[in-house]
Amino acid sequence: MYILVTYDVDTTCNEGARRLRRVAKACLDYGQRVQNSVFECEVTEAQLCTLKNMICDIIDVQTDSVRFYYLNKNIARRAEVLGVETSYNVNDAIII
Template sequence: MELLITYDVETVTPVGAARLRKVARICEGYGHRVQKSVFEVTCTPTTRLQLLAALNHAIDHRTDSVRIYQLDHGTFTAAQHLGAAVDPPHDGPLIL
């Protein structure tokens, strides 16, 4: 399954900035950063549930927003990139 994850975390306070780093670290553990707050994730249904639980626990539901789009298989390889875009290896292992 392919997921596109975007997030907007309040960073006005030091606590918010810490949450932003935590959300980024969670996403980095599951996928590839393609823009500052955008990740492409290839996962199983079980891994998706783990990711959702981790993100749900990390954010402040009053001020933060996470959007998760489930995409058709092969969408990442068919994506067009313009400018200084990265082309992450979705088919290979994710090494942290």
């Protein structure tokens, strides 16, 4: 399934910035970063469960907020971008 992970933390403190880096690293194992605190991931149910457990171990549940959104299966109706495009289609062929 295709999911979006959004993360909110006060990165003005070093510990918050460190947690953001660790959440990003966990998400990057399953997808790509499209904005500073937004990640698009393509995962199975099992991978999503693993990712949630990893994130639970990283965040401070008293202050941080991580949201998981389930996106449209139809890629054409999934997302639109205004301004800078920082995404790529993970299913596209890579030309070397």
